Each structure stands twice: as C-alpha cells, then as structure tokens.
Amino acid sequence: MNNRPQHNRSAEAGFTLLEILLVVIIISMLVGVAVVNLAPKIGESKKTACQDQIHNFSSALDLYYLDNGILPTTEQGLQALIVAPTSAPVPGNWKGPYLQPAVIRKDPWYHDYFYQNPGTHNTTGYDLFSPGPDGVAGNEDDVGNWQ
Numbered sequence: 330m331n332n333r334p335q336h337n338r339s340a341e342a343g344f345t346l347l348e349i350l351l352v353v354i355i356i357s358m359l360v361g362v363a364v365v366n367l368a369p370k371i372g373e374s375k376k377t378a379c380q381d382q383i384h385n386f387s388s389a390l391d392l393y394y395l396d397n398g399i400l401p402t403t404e405q406g407l408q409a410l411i412v413a414p415t416s417a418p419v420p421g422n423w424k425g426p427y428l429q430p431a432v433i434r435k436d437p438w439y440h441d442y443f444y445q446n447p448g449t450h451n452t453t454g455y456d457l458f459s460p461g462p463d464g465v466a467g468n469e470d471d472v473g474n475w476q
Contacts, residue, residue: 372462375437379459379472382434386410386442386457387474389427396422400446400455407433407444407457436472440464450475 389410394400397420401409405416411431413423425431436442436459443466448456450473458473460466 375462376472378437379461380476382436383442383457383459383472383474385428386444390455390457392427393420393423393425396420396424398422401444403445407442436460438462438464448475 386407390400393410399418399420401407401414402416402418405414408414409420410425410427411433413425414420433442438459438461440460443458443460444455445457446455448454450456456473456475458466458471458475461468461470461472463470
C-alpha cells in the first residue's frame, strides 16, 4: 500500500504573477544597460560610414579630374559624377559615371552631402561634407574632407 499523501499538481504548476513581473523587470534592466552601452558605438559607426562615403566621392572626383582637367562646379555638384554636365564648364572628356552604382547616396543620417568648389575649408580644392546628425551645415558635428 502506498501511504504517501496525494498532491494536486495542477494547483502547484506554473509561475505566479509576481515571479513573471520580476523576470520582466530583470530583462528590462539588462536591455536598458545594453542600449546605454551600445548607443555611442552606433554614433561612431555612422561617422565612420560617412567618412568612408566621403572618401569614395573624393576618389570619384579624382577620376573626374584626371579625365577632364577640371572639377565640377558647386552648381554642377556631385551629380556630375553620374551624368555629364551640360552647363559651363562642360567637361570635354567625361567618361562616367564615376560612381558604381551610379547613385548619390544620402549620409547615414539621411541628409544630402554638400559639395562646394572652391571650398571654404579647403581653399585650394573643394569641400565635401555631411551636415552630421543634426542636418545643419556649418556646425561642429559636420563630417568633412578637411578633418
């Protein structure tokens, strides 16, 4: 004969609401710590991606210059790397598109890049920059080819 007391397992199964809330709070705290620690890394990676894109544009502008002996004007802009300019000075030996794929990408913050020839920072060349996270050109968060 079995003298052990019988227990109702269904009454003991599962977690209490308090236990579930404690687990949710602990997970939330861990996620919060991870976000706080990763946020600066995301900003740094966007700046690095922006600098890389500026370098790619600069390389394309170098090729444009080698072919034509001139750089695009501010008015012709980076679009001159994709489509031959029709406004003066018209390049005489345009062999583009100079970017592959033939697209002027936005910066990592979804703003347009700025091209200025002659440059303000590079007075003997051109300025090529992103307005940075705030989207306003001329602030200290700009990322440019003069840095």
